[in-house]
Amino acid sequence: xxxxxxxxxxxxxxxxxxxxxxxxxxxxxxxxxxxxxxxxxxxxxxxxxxxxxxxxxxxxxxxxxxxxxxxxxxxxxxxxxxxxxxxxxxxxxxxxxxxxxxxxxxxxxxxxxxxxxxxxxxxxxxxxxxxxxxxxxxxxxxxxxxxxxxxxxxxxxxxxxxxxxxxxxxxxxxxxxxxxxxxxxxxxxxxxxxxxxxxxxxxxxxxxxxxxxxxxxxxxxxxxxxxxxxxxxxxxxxxxxxxxxxxxxxxxxxxxxxxxxxxxxxxxxxxxxxxxxxxxxxxxxxxxxxxxxxxxxxxxxxxxxxxxxxxxxxxxxxxxxxxxxxxxxxxxxxxxxxxxxxxxxxxxxxxxxxxxxxxxxxxxxxxxxxxxxxxxxxxxxxxxxxxxxxxxxxxxxxxxxxxxxxxxxxxxxxxxxxxxxxxxxxxxxxxxxxxxxxxxxxxxxxxxxxxxxxxxxxxxxxxxxxxxxxxxxxxxxxxxxxxxxxxxxxxxxxxxxxxxxxxxxxxxxxxxxxxxxxxxxxxxxxxxxxxxxxxxxxxxxxxxxxxxxxxxxxxxxxxxxxxxxxxxxxxxxxxxxxxxxxxxxxxxxxxxxxxxxxxxxxxxxxxxxxxxxxxxxxxxxxxxxxxxxxxxxxxxxxxxxxxxxxxxxxxxxxxxxxxxxxxxxxxxxxxxxxxxxxxxxxxxxxxxxxxxxxxxxxxxxxxxxxxxxxxxxxxxxxxxxxxxxxxxxxxxxxxxxxxxxxxxxxxxxxxxxxxxxxxxxxxxxxxxxxxxxxxxxxxxxxxxxxxxxxxxxxxxxx
Numbered sequence: 001x002x003x004x005x006x007x008x009x010x011x012x013x014x015x016x017x018x019x020x021x022x023x024x025x026x027x028x029x030x031x032x033x034x035x036x037x038x039x040x041x042x043x044x045x046x047x048x049x050x051x052x053x054x055x056x057x058x059x060x061x062x063x064x065x066x067x068x069x070x071x072x073x074x075x076x077x078x079x080x081x082x083x084x085x086x087x088x089x090x091x092x093x094x095x096x097x098x099x100x101x102x103x104x105x106x107x108x109x110x111x112x113x114x115x116x117x118x119x120x121x122x123x124x125x126x127x128x129x130x131x132x133x134x135x136x137x138x139x140x141x142x143x144x145x146x147x148x149x150x151x152x153x154x155x156x157x158x159x160x161x162x163x164x165x166x167x168x169x170x171x172x173x174x175x176x177x178x179x180x181x182x183x184x185x186x187x188x189x190x191x192x193x194x195x196x197x198x199x200x201x202x203x204x205x206x207x208x209x210x211x212x213x214x215x216x217x218x219x220x221x222x223x224x225x226x227x228x229x230x231x232x233x234x235x236x237x238x239x240x241x242x243x244x245x246x247x248x249x250x251x252x253x254x255x256x257x258x259x260x261x262x263x264x265x266x267x268x269x270x271x272x273x274x275x276x277x278x279x280x281x282x283x284x285x286x287x288x289x290x291x292x293x294x295x296x297x298x299x300x301x302x303x304x305x306x307x308x309x310x311x312x313x314x315x316x317x318x319x320x321x322x323x324x325x326x327x328x329x330x331x332x333x334x335x336x337x338x339x340x341x342x343x344x345x346x347x348x349x350x351x352x353x354x355x356x357x358x359x360x361x362x363x364x365x366x367x368x369x370x371x372x373x374x375x376x377x378x379x380x381x382x383x384x385x386x387x388x389x390x391x392x393x394x395x396x397x398x399x400x401x402x403x404x405x406x407x408x409x410x411x412x413x414x415x416x417x418x419x420x421x422x423x424x425x426x427x428x429x430x431x432x433x434x435x436x437x438x439x440x441x442x443x444x445x446x447x448x449x450x451x452x453x454x455x456x457x458x459x460x461x462x463x464x465x466x467x468x469x470x471x472x473x474x475x476x477x478x479x480x481x482x483x484x485x486x487x488x489x490x491x492x493x494x495x496x497x498x499x500x501x502x503x504x505x506x507x508x509x510x511x512x513x514x515x516x517x518x519x520x521x522x523x524x525x526x527x528x529x530x531x532x533x534x535x536x537x538x539x540x541x542x543x544x545x546x547x548x549x550x551x552x553x554x555x556x557x558x559x560x561x562x563x564x565x566x567x568x569x570x571x572x573x574x575x576x577x578x579x580x581x582x583x584x585x586x587x588x589x590x591x592x593x594x595x596x597x598x599x600x601x602x603x604x605x606x607x608x609x610x611x612x613x614x615x616x617x618x619x620x621x622x623x624x625x626x627x628x629x630x631x632x633x634x635x636x637x638x639x640x641x642x643x644x645x646x647x648x649x650x651x652x653x654x655x656x657x658x659x660x661x662x663x664x665x666x667x668x669x670x671x672x673x674x675x676x677x678x679x680x681x682x683x684x685x686x687x688x689x690x691x692x693x694x695x696x697x698x699x700x701x702x703x704x705x706x707x708x709x710x711x712x713x714x715x716x717x718x719x720x721x722x723x724x725x726x727x728x729x730x731x732x733x734x735x736x737x738x739x740x741x742x743x744x745x746x747x748x749x750x751x752x753x754x755x756x757x758x759x760x761x762x763x764x765x766x767x768x769x770x771x772x773x774x775x776x777x778x779x780x781x782x783x784x785x786x787x788x789x790x791x792x793x794x795x796x797x798x
Contacts, residue, residue: 029117029401032083036091036122041084044074044120048081051107051116055081061109065118066352068372073103074120083118091122092159099161106370106404113355113367117401126164126217130156133285136226137211139193142329143201143231145238150180152318152332153191154283156213156223166216172209177229179211184245184336188316193227201231237268238329239276239321246335252309252342256302260292263299265321265331273325281318281332288315292337301335309341310376343381343431348374349439351425357444360415365408368395369441373403373427380430389424395443397425407441415445416482449487449541453479455549462517462553466525467560474508477515477549479537487541490515495534495548504533508553517551525557526599559604559655565663566595576664581645583637584672591622594629594663596651604655612648612662622667624649631665643669 032045048055053063058078065076075086095101105118132154139151158165169191171179176199182190191211199207209227214220241263248261267274278299280289292315293304301317314336321331352370355362375382386397386405394411407423421443428436455477462475481488492515497504508531510517517535531553538546579592598605609629614620621641623634631647645667652658 029119031119031121033121033123034085034089035125036089037125037127038085038089040086040088044083044085046081047076047083047107047118051118053081053109055079058109061111063107063109066106066108067103074105083120089122091124092128094122097159097161097165104401108354115367115370115400115406117404119401124161124164126160126215126219126221128159128164129221130158130167130213130215130223132156132211132213132223132225134225136228137283138228138230140230140232140330141195141199142238142327143199145195145198147195147197149195149238150332151193151195152281152283152334153179153193153211153227154225154318155189155191156225158213158215160215160217164215164217167213168216170212170214172212174207174209176207177209184247190245190334193229199231205231207231232327237273239265239267239323239331241265241319241321241331241333244333246333248335248337249340250303250307250337252307252313252339253344254303254307256304258303260301260303260337261335263294263301263319263321263333263335265299265333267323267329267331269323269325273323273329275324276321276331277324279320279322281320283318287312288317291315292317294319307339309339309378310345313339313341315339341378341381343377343429343433343435345376345381346435347384347427347429347437348376349386349425349427349437351439351441353441357446358409358413359446359448360413361448361450362409362413364411367406367408368443369407371397371405371407371425373405375429377429377431380432383430384427385430387426387428389426393421393423395421395423413445415447415484416451418445419484420444447484447487449483449539449543449545451482451487452545452547453481453490453537453539454547455479455537457549459550459552462551463556464519464523464553465556466523466558468519468522470519470521472519473516474519474553475517475551477510477517477535477537477551479515479547479549481539483539483541487539489540490537491540493536493538495536497533499528499531499533507531508533510535523555525555525601526561529555531555557601557604559600559653559657559659561599561604562659563596563598563607563651563653563661565651565661566597576666578666578668580668580670581637582672583639583641583669585633585637587633587635590630590632591667592631592665594624594631594649594651594665596629596661596663598653600653600655604653606654608652608654610650610652612650620645620647622647631667637669641669645669 030045030047030050034042034044048058048063053061057063058081063076063078065074067074072087073085073089074083076083089103091101094103101122101124103120103122105120107116107118108114109116134154137154141149141151155169156167158167167189169179169181169189171177171193176196178194178196180192180194182192184190207227207229209229211225211227213223213225215222246261246263250258250260263278265276265278267276276299277296278294279296280294291303291305291307292301294301299319299321301319317335317337319333319335321333322328323330350372352372353368354370355366355368358366358368371386373384373386375384384403386399388395388397388407394409394413395407396410398406398408400406407425423441423443424438425441426436426438428434460475460477464472464474468474477492479490479492481490491512492510493512494505494508494510499507505520507520507523508517509520515535515537523531532550533553534548534550536546536548538544577592577594581591585591594609596607598607607629608626609624610626611620611622611624621634621637622631622645624631624647629649629651631649647665647667649663649665651661651663
């Protein structure tokens with residue numbers, strides 16, 4: 001009968017609650033309710049709709065539900081977004097006799113990450129009947145007991161809560177006994193069997209009664225116990241306690257041997273009938289006997305076992321006081337021991353990492369981890385707060401629901417500054433003194449490609465000697481990327497452009513990995529003095545980032561061009577300079593001039609002239625100007641001098657080693673009367689040429705001064721820049737850039753030294769700024785002057 005009533009109650013409440021599963025949104029969570037013992041598939045709520053999620057995005061966003069303890073009680077159908085009962089829910093198994101029973105669910109979706117809290121309250125149904133701990137209770141009553149004598153009875157218990165657990169009792173109808181039910185301070189029933197009239201052992205030795213317990217559920221469920229009452233002969237006065245119920249409050253974790261209470265009962269009889277023995281009643285449960293012990297003589301109850309508030313916070317101890325007569329009488333009382341909570345449980349913390357490592361470009365507010373806290377203590381001892389340390393980290397805690405927190409990003413991350421954080425989470429309760437628990441979360445910051453490769457300086461200057469070997473390594477560029485892994489892998493390439501009629505890649509190349517720059521072909525200073533280009537450095541990130549650096553490659557001059565003789569003027573024979581000289585000329589008279597130029601620069605183009613000694617060792621009456629190439633007499637000519645003089649003039653540059661060219665000068669000595677007459681027209685022309693030559697010399701001096709001033713300024717600026725900039729790396733050393741001009745009146749040159757280390761190991765570089773004043777000849781030929789003017793014009797116009 002009991003089981004049929006239970007089935008009807010479950011069915012009735014299930015039908016009444018199916019349509020009462022409601023939800024409400026508030027404080028960031030959704031609330032549902034479902035009756036216990038609901039069948040598999042029972043509808044709980046449209047969780048996707050209530051959370052504002054589209055059905056189509058449940059699977060792509062990795063919708064999942066997590067709960068503490070058993071995870072198979074509730075499930076979500078990803079096709080329709082409905083939360084349903086997956087397996088049997090027994091409220092009493094899940095929450096015991098707690099007044100509130102809820103299943104807390106964490107709903108997690110990603111892309112973007114969101115966390116929702118769903119609370120499903122499990123409603124109690126009347127599925128548990130009242131139960132007595134024993135199937136029968138035996139009492140011994142003296143026939144001498146007077147009416148209204150009372151005898152304690154063991155009550156029933158109901159696993160349900162609320163009205164379903166409110167019990168009432170009734171006793172089957174009889175003429176001797178009645179039932180009295182009282183409620184104590186702890187809202188529990190105290191049952192006593194009341195003697196309505198004295199019993200007669202000779203008439204009836206044993207009475208059989210039926211005690212019925214009825215709960216307050218609908219329909220009602222019942223439990224029964226048999227009462228066997230044995231009627232004893234003798235004793236007039238039973239021991240009596242001061243109180244029928246004693247209330248004691250005791251701290252949990254009280255050490256063994258601690259006195260709980262000292263009971264005192266008295267007996268009005270005399271002699272042995274007055275001596276009392278204290279015993280635990282047979283109603284006392286074994287778990288109570290394992291915690292407490294009573295002294296049979298003194299009535300002292302002391303602690304025997306470990307008392308834990310979290311295991312059990314209330315103990316009911318039924319004590320009998322029995323006299324020592326042949327037919328003993330018994331007095332009864334109940335001791336209710338209520339434990340007081342101590343702060344003896346440290347908080348418990350569970351950390352669920354969701355998004356580790358964290359991208360350094362993660363948005364502020366992104367959820368890093370979920371933290372759940374619990375404490376088995378009660379009251380302030382069980383109230384837990386959560387904090388983070390150290391204080392300067394870019395994270396914070398956000399309370400999401402009761403004892404649930406989210407670790408979220410509080411400020412922007414930069415992996416290049418800090419690549420990982422050791423976050424310490426501390427949970428502390430409100431006890432005194434408080435207890436705490438800590439957990440460490442290592443938050444690694446993942447790199448994103450937010451740094452472009454960077455060169456040490458925006459521009460480099462490189463010096464390379466001309467005529468280098470093909471494939472010569474001339475420089476190495478290097479860029480550093482502050483990112484990590486593939487985002488820091490740097491590759492190099494040329495920024496292609498045209499150099500004249502040719503592509504830049506035909507001159508130089510750069511190794512993609514090492515950054516080494518190579519000259520692909522021999523460079524010619526006379527063709528290309530400066531090669532300026534850019535090298536690009538690009539990382540392997542997505543998208544890739546890059547930067548450029550400028551290289552200025554100066555091609556340094558080598559002495560690879562011998563002096564070149566200018567074509568001889570009128571009267572030359574076979575490429576030689578031929579001139580008629582009067583024997584009457586005096587010492588120092590210029591009779592001819594050798595002209596030469598050098599395509600090199602600087603010292604390599606600075607020319608000097610000297611006469612090659614004659615084969616016989618005879619002293620020649622002529623000499624040549626060291627830097628002018630002018631041939632003049634060393635003494636007055638006489639008849640002993642050969643009429644035809646053949647002079648070999650060596651033209652040398654100042655390169656290392658020096659290059660030499662040879663000029664042949666043929667002089668014919670004639671008497672003064674045989675000297676050719678120059679027409680007046682020619683004389684006028686010569687005079688005009690002299691005037692023009694003077695003008696040209698003035699322009700030449702002005703140009704030399706201007707170029708020299710510009711050179712000095714350039715040297716000062718360059719020296720300042722080189723002192724402030726770090727030394728550049730190159731395989732070819734420094735050199736000099738020189739412009740040399742040679743004219744009919746002499747040679748002039750200037751050079752600029754760049755103070756760099758020369759890798760060839762030659763002697764120290766020279767610095768020079770040299771200008772030679774022209775010595776005006778005595779009316780050179782018109783053709784010579786015309787050639788000189790053409791040369792000067794061609795050089796300055798270029």
